[in-house]
Amino acid sequence: MLKDKIEKVLLKVQRPSRYIGGELGSVVKDKSKVNVRFAFCFPDSYDVGMSHLGMKILYGLKNLREDFWCERVFAPWEDYEQVMRENDIPLYGLESLDPIAEFDFIGFTLQYELSYTNVLNMLDLAGLPVYAKDRGEETPIVVGGGPCVCNPEPLADFFDLFILGEGEEVNLELMDLYAKMKKEGASKSDFLHEAAKIEGIYVPSFYDVSYNPDGTVQSITPNCSEAKPKITKRIIRDMDKVFYPDSFVVPFTEIVHDRAVVEVLRGCIRGCRFCQAGFIYRPFREKSSDTVCRQTKALCEATGYEEVSLSSLSTSDFSEIEKLLGDLSEYTDKEKISLSLPSLRVDNFSEELMEKIRKIRKTGLTFAPEAGTQRLRDVINKNVSDEEIMNTCRMAFEGGASSVKLYFMLGLPTETDEDIIGIGELTDRIIDLYRTVNVGKRSPKLSISVSCATFVPKPFTPFEFEPQASIPEITRKQKLLLDSTNRKIVNVSWHNYRISILEAALARGDRRLSAVIYAAWKSGCKFDSWDECYKYENWVAAFEKCGIDPTFYDNRTRSFDELMPWDHLDYMITKEFLIRENKRAHEGLTTPNCRQKCSACGVIQRIGGGCVGQD
Amino acid sequence: MDKINLRAVYAKYGNAKYFSHLDLMRTMQRAIKRSGIPIWYTEGFNPHIYLNFPVALPLGTESYVEPMDFSVVEECDLDELRDKLDNAMPPGLNIISVKPQIMKNTDVVSAEYDVTLSSENLSAEDVIEGFRSFLSADTIEIHKRSKKKGEVIVDIKPHVIVTDISSEDGLAFMHFKLPAGNSFNLNVNTVLDAFTDKTGISVNTVCIKRTKITAINGEDFV
Numbered sequence: 001m002l003k004d005k006i007e008k009v010l011l012k013v014q015r016p017s018r019y020i021g022g023e024l025g026s027v028v029k030d031k032s033k034v035n036v037r038f039a040f041c042f043p044d045s046y047d048v049g050m051s052h053l054g055m056k057i058l059y060g061l062k063n064l065r066e067d068f069w070c071e072r073v074f075a076p077w078e079d080y081e082q083v084m085r086e087n088d089i090p091l092y093g094l095e096s097l098d099p100i101a102e103f104d105f106i107g108f109t110l111q112y113e114l115s116y117t118n119v120l121n122m123l124d125l126a127g128l129p130v131y132a133k134d135r136g137e138e139t140p141i142v143v144g145g146g147p148c149v150c151n152p153e154p155l156a157d158f159f160d161l162f163i164l165g166e167g168e169e170v171n172l173e174l175m176d177l178y179a180k181m182k183k184e185g186a187s188k189s190d191f192l193h194e195a196a197k198i199e200g201i202y203v204p205s206f207y208d209v210s211y212n213p214d215g216t217v218q219s220i221t222p223n224c225s226e227a228k229p230k231i232t233k234r235i236i237r238d239m240d241k242v243f244y245p246d247s248f249v250v251p252f253t254e255i256v257h258d259r260a261v262v263e264v265l266r267g268c269i270r271g272c273r274f275c276q277a278g279f280i281y282r283p284f285r286e287k288s289s290d291t292v293c294r295q296t297k298a299l300c301e302a303t304g305y306e307e308v309s310l311s312s313l314s315t316s317d318f319s320e321i322e323k324l325l326g327d328l329s330e331y332t333d334k335e336k337i338s339l340s341l342p343s344l345r346v347d348n349f350s351e352e353l354m355e356k357i358r359k360i361r362k363t364g365l366t367f368a369p370e371a372g373t374q375r376l377r378d379v380i381n382k383n384v385s386d387e388e389i390m391n392t393c394r395m396a397f398e399g400g401a402s403s404v405k406l407y408f409m410l411g412l413p414t415e416t417d418e419d420i421i422g423i424g425e426l427t428d429r430i431i432d433l434y435r436t437v438n439v440g441k442r443s444p445k446l447s448i449s450v451s452c453a454t455f456v457p458k459p460f461t462p463f464e465f466e467p468q469a470s471i472p473e474i475t476r477k478q479k480l481l482l483d484s485t486n487r488k489i490v491n492v493s494w495h496n497y498r499i500s501i502l503e504a505a506l507a508r509g510d511r512r513l514s515a516v517i518y519a520a521w522k523s524g525c526k527f528d529s530w531d532e533c534y535k536y537e538n539w540v541a542a543f544e545k546c547g548i549d550p551t552f553y554d555n556r557t558r559s560f561d562e563l564m565p566w567d568h569l570d571y572m573i574t575k576e577f578l579i580r581e582n583k584r585a586h587e588g589l590t591t592p593n594c595r596q597k598c599s600a601c602g603v604i605q606r607i608g609g610g611c612v613g614q615d
Numbered sequence: 616m617d618k619i620n621l622r623a624v625y626a627k628y629g630n631a632k633y634f635s636h637l638d639l640m641r642t643m644q645r646a647i648k649r650s651g652i653p654i655w656y657t658e659g660f661n662p663h664i665y666l667n668f669p670v671a672l673p674l675g676t677e678s679y680v681e682p683m684d685f686s687v688v689e690e691c692d693l694d695e696l697r698d699k700l701d702n703a704m705p706p707g708l709n710i711i712s713v714k715p716q717i718m719k720n721t722d723v724v725s726a727e728y729d730v731t732l733s734s735e736n737l738s739a740e741d742v743i744e745g746f747r748s749f750l751s752a753d754t755i756e757i758h759k760r761s762k763k764k765g766e767v768i769v770d771i772k773p774h775v776i777v778t779d780i781s782s783e784d785g786l787a788f789m790h791f792k793l794p795a796g797n798s799f800n801l802n803v804n805t806v807l808d809a810f811t812d813k814t815g816i817s818v819n820t821v822c823i824k825r826t827k828i829t830a831i832n833g834e835d836f837v
Binding site for chain 2: 010011015016022024253254304305306336
């Protein structure tokens with residue numbers, strides 16, 4: 001039994017409860033009574049992966065089915081990986097403690113590009129070859145889902161199939177097909193050919209890619225009759241009817257987001273031009289306030305969490321937000337549960353909403369203006385004005401707040417030095433405002449933190465054609481920002497740009513990057529999103545070894561008629577729309593949000609009406 | 616009305632022995648919330664369930680005798696309360712009893728442990744022999760990190776009492792009595808580490824179980 005082996009070594013590692021399962025809410029079944037076993041892998045640590053909502057939804061959904069058993073798998077931290085390898089402990093599911101190499105499916109959720117080396121490492125820890133072509137008949141089907149699947153090409157060589165879009169329906173269809181074909185004794189290849197017929201399933205080996213002499217993609221051609229020329233993502237129509245878990249696995253040890261989470265809506269009406277989530281999750285669909293209330297109560301009662309968070313891309317765009325907060329706070333106040341609202345936008349903070357939030361959140365304000373000047377905010381279609389930022393800050397300061405957190409991006413398309421200096425000027429105005437509001441009062445010292453990311457152009461956004469700023473440009477801009485802010489009050493920090501340039505290459509990369517990921521992993525790269533684990537030099541060497549220049553992917557302006565590596569994947573928004581939006585960005589023109597006016601992104605034609613603002 | 620102070624005895628075993636004392640606090644708070652008992656919350660800006668653990672249980676150690684103090688806001692039947700709490704516990708935690716607090720939580724002075732050890736390369740008898748010679752030294756000095764003084768050298772010899780030592784089926788068994796509680800606490804793992812340190816004998820811990828918690832007057836802590 002693997003359990004004895006695990007228990008013998010478990011006390012040698014940090015926070016061992018992450019590796020033994022047995023948490024409240026984890027689902028243990030009799031394996032002789034299930035047909036299909038699914039290893040749901042999150043390619044990062046337990047602490048990060050256990051915070052992920054998608055896994056909680058699909059875990060609950062699959063385990064509702066008597067004949068399916070879904071288990072959780074995370075990347076072991078480095079100390080435990082070493083112990084596992086030394087003691088021949090293969091990667092196992094946390095529910096059964098059985099090796100995942102014995103399962104029917106191994107599914108990875110691909111949430112960010114920097115988790116790709118962990119995927120390879122986990123397959124290897126499972127005792128499986130990392131390349132799909134090297135895995136035999138008797139090995140599990142390796143599948144991938146999540147936002148990065150909108151361009152999975154850099155991972156194409158490692159996966160058997162990808163699942164595009166929302167998973168609630170298609171996962172069950174896929175597992176049902178598998179159960180049926182397993183009984184018939186079908187081969188893996190037979191199964192993949194049948195699976196390719198399901199809407200939203202993409203089998204990368206069924207497509208051949210050729211390249212132009214200049215390195216761009218020339219063609220992506222199906223090589224079998226089941227492979228559709230275009231694979232369309234799946235969406236859920238009715239958010240009030242779709243499955244939502246009424247309990248979570250409650251970890252013993254603290255995780256990143258250690259609270260109950262209720263999803264209130266999908267999609268986003270805003271259309272910020274840099275934001276991939278704002279485009280790939282369209283159309284905008286909401287739950288009713290009653291559904292959210294019911295789900296919140298069920299979840300809080302089942303888990304005992306003392307905090308619940310309302311989750312979405314932009315929770316303040318929820319149509320019934322005032323009613324929802326009213327109804328919910330009645331329950332949460334009584335039960336002494338605190339309510340948190342991430343993803344609030346500054347522009348639609350009403351006084352009443354602010355009052356409710358003030359009750360909920362005692363200190364601290366977080367804004368994401370993303371750019372320092374109105375001009376650049378118009379370019380990226382972040383429709384937030386200076387005035388709105390100041391008004392919200394004023395309300396917050398008058399309510400006693402003394403800290404402000406601001407998020408920006410450096411290296412946005414059309415960015416000039418004035419835009420960066422503008423960040424410093426914005427913080428100066430906030431400092432002045434704080435002094436004015438608190439004049440004559442004994443107020444705490446104001447703290448402003450400015451956190452800067454490096455802009456990463458992403459597929460299926462109007463900026464998919466844009467170059468990322470080069471390394472010397474990024475470092476120059478960072479220095480300029482430091483010089484333009486009042487460093488006594490403003491604390492400036494940024495994400496490591498060396499990580500952002502890798503993210504950019506992987507986000508818009510093609511199949512030739514599989515070799516680079518493999519080489520980087522072989523040289524010891526893993527947990528690339530963790531600053532302390534990221535090995536920049538190894539990645540540089542991996543690109544060199546494979547004869548691939550990352551600047552080809554990062555720093556090149558792509559023409560509107562270039563065939564993108566992901567152009568055979570259909571996320572319902574049209575290329576014409578992306579081009580139109582790109583042109584408007586360069587003209588400094590904003591686009592109204594979907595509620596104000598439909599901007600004809602293409603989704604409405606595909607779903608046949610019923611989109612926001614169209615009813 | 617005033618709050619009523621109670622003391623539960625809980626068990627922590629199986630997979631639950633792999634989470635820390637800090638995690639125990641969170642886990643218990645959630646379990647209590649699920650149980651729906653009329654728990655007392657702190658009165659402040661951020662009301663939360665108040666729990667006090669008179670003695671900490673080290674990670675990896677099992678126990679069926681652990682005290683946990685809490686308060687309720689209404690008169691309850693204690694057996695019913697025990698059942699409600701126990702039903703809400705996650706796997707590996709149980710509530711054995713709920714009673715009024717008789718002693719002060721600072722009255723704890725010592726705890727007893729059953730320890731089972733194995734060794735890859737030595738017989739159980741050899742391990743025991745090694746342990747006897749480890750105990751027969753004049754002093755057993757260890758480095759102890761203290762918050763105020765940094766690293767200090769402490770002689771733990773006078774504090775380590777071994778009342779039973781035997782072997783069976785290739786395993787070595789020992790029964791320890793060690794200081795516990797707020798004023799001076801000696802972790803059984805610290806003693807085992809010192810043993811390996813001084814004798815060079817490396818052992819696998821098969822099982823450590825806390826069996827008894829004793830108060831200042833020599834009686835069981837209640």
